[in-house]
Amino acid sequence: MFKTHYKLERYSIGLAIGIIAVASIGGIVEIAPLFTIHQTVEKAPDMRVYTPLELAGRNIYIREGCYACHSQMIRTLRDEVERYGPYSLAAESQYDHPMLWGSKRTGPDLARVGGKYSDQWQTEHLNNPRDVVPESIMPAYPFLTRTELRIDDLPKHLATQKELGVPYTDEMVANAVGDAYGQAAPDSPQAEGVKARYGDATDIRAFDGNAATVTEMDALVAYLQILGRLTDAAHKQEVTGGIK
Amino acid sequence: MGVIERDPYTGHGTTGHEWNGVKELNTAVPWLVWAFLIASVVFSVTWWILMPAWPLGTTYTKGLLGDDVRKDVAAHLQAAQEERSVWTQRIDKEDFAAIQADPALMKDVRETGHALFGDNCAACHGLKATGGPGYPDLIDKKWLWGGTPDAVFETIRAGVNSEHPDSRVSQMPAWGKDGMLDHTAITDVVAYVHSLSHPGGDGKESADELAAGQKVFADNCAACHGADGKGSTDVGAPDLTDDFWLYGGDEASIYDSVYDGRQGHMPTWESRISETDRKILTLYVLDLGRSSP
């Protein structure tokens, strides 16, 4: 063995090939089967995709680095299920490019935060967390209410996701701008289409309390309010510990 | 090929190579290293046999122990629930008064309520349930919707202005924004409302103003807040004569309440927190109020 190596270490290309060969195996064995073993991602026939507004909110969540403090992955552990709700299923993030499971809980898990608090609370909290939670160490994001949301490029976002396999329809792509506006402006004509395309249960509200403009706050709160609610799969599954 | 030397300090031979002065000894690998390496491999192989481990195309090896994290956690949750059932069953069955009368049971309520309240309610009502601007204090014995256990339980179940079909509905109209009252009427009624909780006033408002305000109040506000301003738990209209304020009792805040209107939103907890836990929360909140001065 050492003799062989003694020879090998005289050839830089030989070493390089050896390294690549040895270092590829693990990845191939662990990653490739995740695409072929069907149990990996559970069935969730009722699952819907993010609306354009929620997707924009998700991108703000990414931009601001919320994932640095918040996980979105409830593990299969008793205390986590009892604190945060049914454990997360792979299906729940199947349309998440990329996933936002997170690796640190400086703040609480957000996988099931959707619907937990009011829009008003979310807005106040993001404006300055210490207004509502004096003990909080979360940063304040007052600029979100001041910043108008960029919606003109949303069709491109949806089209790209569609190309990657997220089941957006052509209609959804074509109406992305109007849908984003309509979801945050409940009395506008555009609001109608949102329910038609994304389901009756879709939240259509002035998330930041002001229906006149669509702000980044609208988008981020819309996203937070849908977390854990795209599909019921986790609650339905008997074993996840969902309450009856 | 270089010349093999012997290291005077360790006595081991070198490999005979040198790289800018760095040499290597050809020391044999200590047996301990082999032992650990083999032990770790043996451990791993055993583990692979016992546990789900290796992928096989469209399936994977399930392991002899048949372990499954999802079943494990379900079993843990089940066991925990059974363990707690000694006292949770009594919470389910007995009425509020009976539970409140039982110190042992109330100990469980307090212990459980702390984290339950802290993780779900404290964000709005504060860790000590003392509330904050827009979010009611729950221990001050003043209730928007009534302070009986049943009323509190119902508020928690259905929420206020929530999406729940049974939600309590409350709406303080936006008298100014929606143009129902003009500016003078509003400043008058604000002065009047302010005086209700500040008998004698702060000396700034004139008697005329207060009289005018009282008239506006009787015409517009009494329907909800009562002729005496003491509020109504039927529509969740607060008592305006005490020193408890949801949105602030200074004139500027009162002005904002009257001008913009208010519509507090308390989420429904029916689908998120089990009935037992909601009952515990009710008892916990009432108990906090009871033990507060």
Place this chain on the structure above:
Amino acid sequence: MISTMTITERQIALLISVLVALCGIVLAAAGRHDPIGTHGLLILLAGLAGTFFILRGYYDPEPAPERLTSYFDDPIKVGIVISMIWALVAMSVGDWVAWQLAYPDLRFDGAWSSFGRLRPIHTTGIIFGFGGNALIATSFHIMQRTSRARMPDQLSPWFVLAGYNLFCVLAVTGYLIGITQSKEYAEPEWYADIWLVIVWVTYFVLYLRTLARRKEPHIYVSNWYFLAFILVVAMLHIVNNLALPISLGSSKSYSLFSGVQDAMVQWWYGHNAVAFFLTAGFLGMLYYYLPKRAARPIYSYRMSIIGFWGITFFYIWVGSHHLHYTALPQWVQTLGVTFSMMLLIPSWIAAANALLTLNGAWHKVRDDATLRFMTVAAVFYGLATFEGSFLAIRPVNSLSHYTDWTVAHVHAGTLGWNSMIVFGAFYYLVPQLWKRPRMYSPALVEVHFWLAIAGTFVYVFAMWNSGITQGLMWRTYNDSGTLAYSFVDSLIAMHPYYIARAFGGLLFLIGTAVGAYNIWMTMRTVPTVIGTQADRPVMPEPSRPILQAGE
């Protein structure tokens, strides 16, 4: 800089700079309504700066042919300086965010100064800026010395160094203006990722070309590690960053992977960024500078072999230990645990091989702070890998994951191991490269050493305490069988530890500043003809004598 290059090289460099500038213009124009436009301008600026530099020195005399009889050290010197600058910046940001976790309003009004945007500046700045530049500089040094050959040309080292730092700058400025892919340690967006591939391929080719010119029949261990570092990082980087931009005029892209597959790919990358960036490359450093400074032979060639191939093979499997109890199928988690256990053995072989090398030189460790930096690094390497394998055990991870315990582990590794070995290497290198008899102030090296040690201990102990407290509070049950603490209860309990950590970090940062000052002053003292330790001279190319007749 420019004077070290031949005319042909200057011409190619000019061409590259102009091309970079052109790319910048294209991006700036296509992305004028998008954050990518700002980066386009930045790239344009970089291209123009390059062009300007080259033109300014274009007519300088060509380097003398005698250069071929010496090693090419100028890029190494620049790399060391840049690395120290990144260290100061990224550690300051690290300490700033540490204080923010204790006092959240310690920030400016703008979005850029919030924790979520600054944290990746710290991690990228420190790993890629500080660590990466140190790796490039030391690898240039080691590959030449252990091959007894000069780098094959004067352009590609400069290109690698400059191109790599352009990538780092694009990364951290991107976070400030809100450009990120959110993938930990791979946050830069698609165009920066593509640029890094170009730089990295050049780096690899440069490495192979230098090895091809070597005069030693065998390739030294350090180079095995550097090769593994370069190759595997390339593989990881390319796969994990596969993404589709929404348009060429937008910084935004969507990862090719989603959900559970994305999580696995991300942590296959993430863990091995640790393994091949923060470990393999740094072991390359350790394996050269420690025996060199101690003037002792490596303890065991055979242990080097087992250590190297064990690390290369086992590491790749263990990324799934970042996903225990998650929606990742359990079978992958089992593989993650078992390979993490086996991985400990080669890791400790590598650490033990370094420490046993010091047999017969322990008195030097006592007296020489530079060697002490390296020794402590090897010890912390052993500690961090032990802790890592321990944390990979599923029940342990159920407590530690998501908590500050991970942060304690990270900084035991990065402060105790990565930073210490870099400082040791730099204190060895600086007097030599700048041809000084010794560092400007050996006393300050001591001061740095003790500040670094104290800072590391305070940091790591504070985070162990907070992490374990946090983990325990989250799962403590009261007599009634229900959760005892709310999340905010645990948050309140963290406050004193967060202050302690920020203080420990400050000590470490001050140490780094002392080191930077010492290096700066060393550079400024008058050079002597001979450095501390003469290198073996470069051997002439047998086929091509250095000075041909008539030249």
